[in-house]
Amino acid sequence: MSGIEQAFASPTQEWSRVSEQLRAMRRAITFVVGALLLAILVIAAAASGVWLVLVIGACVLAVVTLAVLGVVDRNYRSWGYTERAADLLVTRGVLFRRLVVVPYGRMQLVDVTAGPIERKFGIATVRLHTASAGTDARIRGLPPDEAARLRDRLAALGEARSAGL
Amino acid sequence: MSTATTDLVREGRTHPASPLVKAGRIVVGLVGVAVVNVRDTEHAGKWLPLVGLALAVFAAAAAYVSWLFTSYRIADGDVRVNSGVFIKRVRRVRIDRLQAIDVVQPLFARMLGLAELKLDMAGGAEGRVAIAYLRLADAQALRASLLAMAAGLDHRTPEAPERPLLQVSMGAVVGSALLSTAALIAFCWIGIVLVVVSVSGSSGIVGAALPGVLGVVAPLWQTIQTHAHFTAAESPDGLRLRHGLLETRAQTVPPGRVQAVRLVQPLLWRIPQWVRVEANIAGYAGRRADEGHQHNSTLLPVGSRAQADAVIARVLPGVDIADVELRRVPGRAKWRSPLRWWTFRAGSNDQVFAVRSGVLTSVHAVMRHEKIQSVALSMGPLQRLLRLATVHVHSTHGPVDVVAPDRDFAEAREMLDVEATRARQGRAAAGPERWMSAAPPADA
Numbered sequence: 001m002s003g004i005e006q007a008f009a010s011p012t013q014e015w016s017r018v019s020e021q022l023r024a025m026r027r028a029i030t031f032v033v034g035a036l037l038l039a040i041l042v043i044a045a046a047a048s049g050v051w052l053v054l055v056i057g058a059c060v061l062a063v064v065t066l067a068v069l070g071v072v073d074r075n076y077r078s079w080g081y082t083e084r085a086a087d088l089l090v091t092r093g094v095l096f097r098r099l100v101v102v103p104y105g106r107m108q109l110v111d112v113t114a115g116p117i118e119r120k121f122g123i124a125t126v127r128l129h130t131a132s133a134g135t136d137a138r139i140r141g142l143p144p145d146e147a148a149r150l151r152d153r154l155a156a157l158g159e160a161r162s163a164g165l
Numbered sequence: 166m167s168t169a170t171t172d173l174v175r176e177g178r179t180h181p182a183s184p185l186v187k188a189g190r191i192v193v194g195l196v197g198v199a200v201v202n203v204r205d206t207e208h209a210g211k212w213l214p215l216v217g218l219a220l221a222v223f224a225a226a227a228a229y230v231s232w233l234f235t236s237y238r239i240a241d242g243d244v245r246v247n248s249g250v251f252i253k254r255v256r257r258v259r260i261d262r263l264q265a266i267d268v269v270q271p272l273f274a275r276m277l278g279l280a281e282l283k284l285d286m287a288g289g290a291e292g293r294v295a296i297a298y299l300r301l302a303d304a305q306a307l308r309a310s311l312l313a314m315a316a317g318l319d320h321r322t323p324e325a326p327e328r329p330l331l332q333v334s335m336g337a338v339v340g341s342a343l344l345s346t347a348a349l350i351a352f353c354w355i356g357i358v359l360v361v362v363s364v365s366g367s368s369g370i371v372g373a374a375l376p377g378v379l380g381v382v383a384p385l386w387q388t389i390q391t392h393a394h395f396t397a398a399e400s401p402d403g404l405r406l407r408h409g410l411l412e413t414r415a416q417t418v419p420p421g422r423v424q425a426v427r428l429v430q431p432l433l434w435r436i437p438q439w440v441r442v443e444a445n446i447a448g449y450a451g452r453r454a455d456e457g458h459q460h461n462s463t464l465l466p467v468g469s470r471a472q473a474d475a476v477i478a479r480v481l482p483g484v485d486i487a488d489v490e491l492r493r494v495p496g497r498a499k500w501r502s503p504l505r506w507w508t509f510r511a512g513s514n515d516q517v518f519a520v521r522s523g524v525l526t527s528v529h530a531v532m533r534h535e536k537i538q539s540v541a542l543s544m545g546p547l548q549r550l551l552r553l554a555t556v557h558v559h560s561t562h563g564p565v566d567v568v569a570p571d572r573d574f575a576e577a578r579e580m581l582d583v584e585a586t587r588a589r590q591g592r593a594a595a596g597p598e599r600w601m602s603a604a605p606p607a608d609a
Contacts, residue, residue: 003552003574003575004544004549004552004574006574006575006578007542007544007554007574007575007577007578008542008544008578011582086589087585087589095545095546096543096544096545096546097543097544097549098541098542098543098544099541099542099543099581100539100540100541100542101539101540101541101581101584101585102538102539103537103539103585103588103589103592105592106537106538106539130538130539130559131447131538131561131562132538132539132559132560132561132562133562134538134539134541134557134559135538135539135541135559136541137539
């Protein structure tokens with residue numbers, strides 16, 4: 001493991017990973033947006049009669065789409081979480097990496113949300129709230145049963161170890 | 166000790182003169198707006214007083230009706246305030262979750278001998294619960310009872326005696342305001358206006374520039390007004406702070422509620438060696454925009470280093486903040502923070518995590534391990550190239566940020582791990598919430 005990666009390594013052997021459906025969902029969104037842009041290009045080219053626009057535009061779009069897909073893939077692989085005895089670690093991010101340690105006793109609220117697209121792909125987001133607004137600990141792309149298990153376990157641990165402010 | 170049988174039970178309305186105070190504040194506000202905005206003074210002189218009177222009567226009537234439907238009830242371990250004529254509203258604070266109770270006297274209330282109680286709750290997201298207004302003596306007695314119950318004592322426990330700690334002179338308050346950054350901007354602005362007027366010879370500029378000048382001077386006045394007559398006293402229930410010129414405020418800060426502390430020294434304050442102490446006090450979260458940081462988070466608006474140490478010793482008992490070894494950041498941090506990197510310091514010992522930074526305004530922030538909410542490591546793209554990372558130690562809402570930017574990445578991860586461990590150990594050793602029902606502390 002390279003030097004920098006050490007800083008974001010899991011304290012146990014491996015990070016628990018999120019569902020591949022997160023990547024699938026984001027790929028799907030990318031393709032949909034790409035198709036829309038392509039359609040706009042086709043209409044623009046047909047309207048103006050300059051087909052060169054379509055050719056160049058399509059090439060640019062293809063390159064950008066490939067780049068975005070690459071980012072989507074790397075971002076998906078960057079999500080990870082580890083449950084330890086007293087706290088939860090969550091990591092994410094490719095360009096802006098982040099690792100947060102949230103003690104169970106400090107968790108005030110654990111919520112599970114899923115938007116309409118997320119529901120279609122069968123994933124959910126778990127968010128942990130402490131008394132600090134800066135905590136921002138969330139795990140995207142969890143399968144619903146894992147999300148429910150985490151939520152219940154975190155809520156139970158939070159209660160058991162609750163430390164007063 | 167069972168607290169159920171010794172708890173206070175009370176129910177009733179607030180003082181009958183309360184509507185007058187509320188109406189008075191509304192009317193003053195409206196008059197102020199009118200005075201500033203009135204352009205046509207000739208006609209205004211005729212109908213403004215009538216309109217003002219009508220508004221005052223209307224405001225008083227509305228306030229009176231609202232008062233009829235307002236009551237408070239203290240029983241079963243919580244404080245409830247019922248209000249609302251059409252839409253009923255119950256605001257509730259659990260007594261053992263009480264973080265702080267302030268006694269506030271706006272000008273009108275003070276004239277009538279009344280005061281408002283503002284109760285802050287742990288993790289209170291909806292803002293503070295207020296009982297407005299009671300007779301000053303009643304308000305103080307009620308606060309003492311509630312604080313006693315929150316600390317696990319019998320509610321009849323008389324208010325603990327206090328020992329005066331320090332007093333901030335009016336000269337220091339005014340002087341520190343004049344030496345602040347905001348004052349510098351105000352002086353520059355006034356200077357520019359004067360120069361323009363004298364050069365151009367026309368005084369019309371003054372009228373146009375007046376709102377701008379007022380906008381810069383107003384916060385200064387607000388600062389002076391808030392911090393005037395600042396006194397601190399220590400008592401068994403915590404640090405008692407009193408301050409205010411027109412609106413006076415009395416706060417009690419129990420030591421357990423202080424989450425993080427910082428000492429701030431703006432550039433010009435180095436001349437008289439003044440320093441300011443601010444804290445994140447749990448329970449002042451969910452504050453609305455109209456109440457600034459200054460009211461609730463300032464433990465010492467201006468004072469000498471010795472006074473600051475005395476205040477910090479009361480809210481962080483047993484901690485010597487100078488005892489922490491603070492380490493610098495590696496030289497390569499200059500590529501990311503060229504203006505400030507050499508001032509970055511961070512370190513921790515068994516008790517606290519401390520950071521320092523600041524070129525013009527020097528800031529030294531300290532946090533006890535057991536008080537942290539969470540700790541995080543972040544690395545942006547530039548930091549990745551430079552093999553640096555930033556450590557964030559999260560605290561509750563307030564002016565103090567405990568952040569150690571641009572550390573070496575391996576050191577940063579180590580800081581994170583050590584902090585998480587120390588926090589866990591600290592929390593395990595921390596006392597119960599009704600902190601007075603535990604054994605009395607060794608240092609009385």
